[in-house]
Amino acid sequence: MSVELKDSETLKNLMRAFAGESQARNRYTFAAGVCRQQGLQVLEAVFLFTAGQEKEHAEIFYNHMKEAAGGTVHIDGGYPVDLTRDAAQLLRRAQHNELEEADTVYPAFAATAREEGFAAVAASFEKIAAIEAAHGGRFDRYAQLLEAGELFVSQARCGWMCLNCGHIYEGLQVPEACPVCHHGQGFFIRLEMAPWGGVSLGK
Numbered sequence: 717m718s719v720e721l722k723d724s725e726t727l728k729n730l731m732r733a734f735a736g737e738s739q740a741r742n743r744y745t746f747a748a749g750v751c752r753q754q755g756l757q758v759l760e761a762v763f764l765f766t767a768g769q770e771k772e773h774a775e776i777f778y779n780h781m782k783e784a785a786g787g788t789v790h791i792d793g794g795y796p797v798d799l800t801r802d803a804a805q806l807l808r809r810a811q812h813n814e815l816e817e818a819d820t821v822y823p824a825f826a827a828t829a830r831e832e833g834f835a836a837v838a839a840s841f842e843k844i845a846a847i848e849a850a851h852g853g854r855f856d857r858y859a860q861l862l863e864a865g866e867l868f869v870s871q872a873r874c875g876w877m878c879l880n881c882g883h884i885y886e887g888l889q890v891p892e893a894c895p896v897c898h899h900g901q902g903f904f905i906r907l908e909m910a911p912w913g914g915v916s917l918g919k
C-alpha cells in the first residue's frame with residue numbers, strides 16, 4: 717500500500733510524536749528545575765541532557781512533515797501529567813513514558829509508516845524507539861540509586877566527580893560540599909557515570 721503523506725495515518729503519527737517529544741522536553745526541563753531546587757544538581761543534569769535529545773527527536777519528526785508545510789494537522793492523543801515534586805517519582809514517571817514510547821508507541825508508528833510506504837519515517841521511529849529505551853534505562857538507574865539512598869553514598873569505596881569544578885573525590889560518601897569549589901553534594905556524580913569519561917582515580 718502506498719499513500720500520499722497528506723492522506724496518511726503516518727502524518728498524524730508524526731504530529732503525535734512531535735507533540736510527545738516537545739512535551740517530554742518541557743516536562744524534563746521542569747523536572748530539572750525541581751531537582752535543582754532540592755539540591756540534586758546531578759539529576760538536574762540528567763533531565764536537561766535528556767531534554768536536549770527530545771528536542772532533536774522533535775525536529776527529526778517535524779522535518780518528515782515537509783510535504784504538509786503550510787497546512788495544519790489535526791490529531792487526538794493522550795499525554796501524561798507528571799506533576800510532582802518527588803524526584804524519585806519524576807524519574808520513575810519519565811522511565812515509564814520512555815519505555816511506553818520504546819516498546820509500544822513508536823514500534824506501532826513504524827509499522828504503519830512501513831505499510832503506507834514511508835520507509836525513511838519508519839526507520840526514524842525505530843531508531844528513536846531504541847534511544848528512548850536507553851533513556852528509560854538511564855532514568856531507572858538514577859531512580860534506583862535515589863530510592864536506595866545511594867546517590868551520594870556507596871557500599872564500596874569509589875570515585876565521584878563534582879560536576880561544577882571537576883574535582884574527583886574518593887570515598888564511601890561524598891562530602892556535604894565540594895572541598896574545592898564549595899558547591900553542594902548534589903553536584904557529585906559517580907565517576908563511572910560521569911560525562912565524557914577519560915578520568916580515573918589517581919593512584
Ligand SMILES: [Fe+2]
Nearest residue numbers: 737769770773
Ligand atoms: Fe524522544
Ligand SMILES: [Fe+2]
Nearest residue numbers: 814847848851
Ligand atoms: Fe526519550
